[in-house]
Amino acid sequence: MGNFHLKEIKSVSYEKAELKKGYTDQSLRINLNSNDIIISPIDEEIKRTFIGGRGYDLWLLWNSVTGKTRWHDPENAVCISSGPLGGTPGYPGGGKSIVTSISPLTGAPIDSNVGGYFGPYMKFSGFDVIQIDGKATADRVILIDGIENKIKIFEAADLPKDSYELSDQLTRYFDPDKPVNVSVVTAGPGAEHTFFGCLNFSWWDAGRKRVRYKQAGRGGIGTVFADKKVKAVVARYGAVSMKSNNPADLEALKRVTKSHAKEIHNLDPNQNRMALVGTTHLVPIMNDHDCLPVHNFKFGSHPESKVIGEEIYEHIFDKGFDGCWKGCAVACAHGVKDFSPFTGPYQGKKVFVDGPEYETIAGCGSNLGIFDAHTILEINFYCDAYGIDTISVGTSLGFVMDCFENGLITKEDTGGMDLSFGNRFNALTIIHQMSKGEGFGAIVGKGIRNMKKIFAKDFGADISFMQDIGMESKGLEFSEYITKESLAQQGGYGLALKGPQHDEAWLIFLDMVHNFMPTFENKAEALHWFPMFRTWFGLCGLCKLPWNDIVPEDNKKTSEPAKVMKHVGWYADFFSSVTGRKTAPEDIITMSEAVYNFQRVFNLKMGFGTREHDTLPYRAVGPVTVEEYESRKERYDLQLKDKYSFDITRMDTKEKLSELRKKREDQYEKLKDAVYERRGWTNNGIPTVNTVKRLGIDFPEVMEVLKKNGVE
Amino acid sequence: MPWSEHMTIDSLLQSLENVDFCSVIRLNGKLVSSPKFSETKIKDNSKIDLLPLVAGG
Incomplete structure (x- = not known):
């Protein structure tokens, strides 16, 4: 003690x-x-x-x-x-x-x-x-x-x-x-x-x-x-049982709990194997689909990513039950025992590392050009011990490394450190500095939005280029997915209430791989239903993973496989059995809508929450540099020719970049229009009076905020 | 499912129903994603699991 x-x-x-x-x-x-x-x-x-x-x-x-x-x-x-x-x-x-x-x-x-x-x-x-x-x-x-x-x-x-x-x-x-x-x-x-x-x-x-x-x-x-x-x-608190919540219908609760737990227990071993590998299976999948952030979201894949995915971590993770809640069948909270850090205050000692998950591997690994499973573990451990967010750390360090490689900052600015991609020792040094508020790490710890201002003011860095490559929106650093080829996921990030975190909507595969939502209206519908449904987990005290990471065997035969409606039905039963409030699947959406729109108005109250704040750095939308364009030249050339009817025979890469950018930025603005309309918001992204009344959140203070912002 | 000599993941999926949302499979335990379906050949007696629609983090 x-x-x-x-x-x-x-x-x-x-x-x-x-x-x-x-x-x-x-x-x-x-x-x-x-x-x-x-x-x-x-x-x-x-x-x-x-x-x-x-x-x-x-x-x-x-x-x-x-x-x-x-x-x-x-x-x-x-x-x-x-x-x-x-x-x-x-x-x-x-x-x-x-x-x-x-x-x-x-x-x-x-x-x-x-x-x-x-x-x-x-x-x-x-x-x-x-x-x-x-x-x-x-x-x-x-x-x-x-x-x-x-x-x-x-x-x-x-x-x-x-x-x-x-x-x-x-x-x-x-x-x-x-x-x-x-x-x-x-x-x-x-x-x-x-x-x-x-x-x-x-x-x-x-x-x-x-x-x-x-x-x-x-x-x-x-x-x-x-x-x-x-x-x-x-x-x-002491012992917990199914009676602890004093549910309205204990037998119904037992039935639905047993059904969902049994399905996960039976199917996870043949699906994502989360009880064995957590979310590390996503590393090779994202890499193969060009969605794994590499070098500050510049690219979506890297040949060395195979050494930081599930095949490695499955063998490193300590075997045993890894549920972060009692009896959870997903049990994905894996960790590594007897890990010995090679830097910092725990150097040479044996520690238990809780993680890593996909986001940490992608953000603090591939995004930094660090393809080393042990360094990722060490970054994971120190971020947790110091109490800093691995996603913001990874995305912020990626931005810093990109600035360094582009000459926007130099060793003179970083305290003598070479911060090129892949420099794992200096990445760890920055993290140790963050824990003390010392050196260049103190600047990195202020986040990308602040770093852009500091780099421009103190180091003379090009602000417009930093706006393009600084992966933040609303001030929050992006979580770890490449969205260049998924307009719907650009909306999933850019239109998220709190900033670019994937917990509202993750639509990349539905959109990019399966082309399931070809029109703006289709995308807007998805950007209504999925954020609303996912919000509900946070209202009830639940995790979203059991909903759609392990799915029924016959799910693919249903009319809307992405929604996994059998599970949605179970969640409605779960809610009914505990609260006694008879609930159908469609009621879940309405419950979430009220809170979701209230949070949007809350943003407005704090001085945000309008169209101008739903913007994205261009790197989330398309290629920023000639290097990026050339790396996927065939793809972009084809889009310019077939989708936008350009004659590209006499265009150089810079011209192509410019024209593609105009088109893609225009598409994103049109997406905003469609989503705002679907959500019952004005063209400036503010919930209308009718919307807040329909949802029962027309409290006087809500109406006052709307009125102050011209919505009456 | 009977095996044929030049069978690939792609050709296998084309012979199945309700696989529109299949973008990742496990072939003998190893993940294979849709960009590699056409180039990935299947050996006889292989075990293949179709993964659910990728749902993200």
Whole structure:
């Protein structure tokens, strides 16, 4: 046990609310200015409209901030909620937590969906959602103890700095006899010094007898958490069963849980094998379809990618059950034991690495020209230990390396480091610098949008070129897919509420490979249904992977295989059985629509949320450089000739680049028009009065925001 | 499925129904993606699994 000190400064005993149909109907607020602990009821209208999870988070956050609130203001809040279905043992992906805050990167609401036991444990302790606001003057640890029915705030000293040690020590401290009863949320030193700090959510791996971690990665919520001087939030709860949610129809819940779990258990071994390889199977698939980011999204494939995919990691991953929720049949949260880093504070020691997943491999591997499975593991480990988002790290470093290779920045600017693609040692050095806020790493940690300004102002770099190659939108770094040949996925990224993260819509194969949505209207329909359906997982406390990564054997014979309607039906049954609210598949879309449109209006409240903010760097749309064009010359020439009727015989590559760009940018604007119309938004991307009324989110404060923006 | 000497993934899929969304298969455990279907030959007694529509991260 470490030599840290926790001094109790506030303790409140409470009577635990009885769980009813997946809800406690109570929220918990911790105000760090006053150390107030406030328990409040959640009324029926809010429950009906916002469902739970991300919906509850957004409602509390909306009421905590004004349009002028910035991420580091005390009134900004970190909100965490599972959802009415969260905490169902045995239901695949049935234990997620959703976190929201105003993002340091985007200035708007950000949401992140994460595994680990925290959300369910907090709910079973009596609270559907927690809101942490204010700012402490010294380090704090917050305990929600659902066994003792107490909430405590501690002043903390001498805690381990990194998430890896901190979660482990706090788990053993708060329940040394039954560490499985504890889940810890922590940030890390990187969160204190970057804008893309993540949160580590833990669970106790009973088989390996160690703490494991998943990350709420996107948008810098860990940075907000660290800025508030919260070192950890701990939930403690005892045994969980299918009765814990006090479902409306226990037998129906058991039936649907058994059906879904059994199908995954039977079919995953012959499909994506996620219980063995996680999401690493995507590396060779994306590479073969020219969708794997290589060298800052310049290219979509690389011959060396074969050494960083499932064939390698399957043999490296430690064998054993890897569910980030109790009894999850997907069990994809793999890790590597006895890994020995070759740099940094853990150099030469043996550590357990939680990961890597596809996004980390692609972002911190191929995108940086690093084709070495062990270096990727080391980057993964330190990003988690330092509490920084591997996606933003990978995409930001890719941008830096591209700038370096193009001479926009030099060794004089980087502290003497050669940051050419493939330089794994210096990539790791930057990550270590980020954890301390030192050197060039301190600049990289501000994210791409800020780096573009700094590079232009301080180093004289070409701003327009950086706009083209800096893979961010709305201030958030792209997740790891090449979208040049999929207009629908350009929309999936550019029109996503929080910025270019693939959890709203992943349409590349439907669009690019299968040509399933040839018209703008087809694409707009997909960019309505898929984001709405996927939003629902975050409202209920669920993971999306069991929906469409393992599918029924007869799915291909259905009229809309991409929607996996058999599973959608199961989810409707799942919701009905727990909440007692009779739900059909189409109701799921309506539930999500309300929260989705509310978040769009929230963006508007914060000064964003209009057409101009749904823009993309051109590299997400088409080839920026002559090198890129020439690398796929046959493809682009053919498009100019056949699709756009150009006579290219006398055109040089620069002319072709220019003409292709005009066409592709025009297509993206037309896509925006079609999607806005389908979603019931104005041509400027704002929900209309009719839309918010139809969805029941026409609260006076919502109408006021619309009116301020010319929508009445 | 009877095997023939010049059978490829592509030719095999053409003989099957409801494979419009098949862009990745496992051939004896190894992933093969659609750009390589026409060049990938199938040996006798091979085990082939059709993967579901790729769903992304």
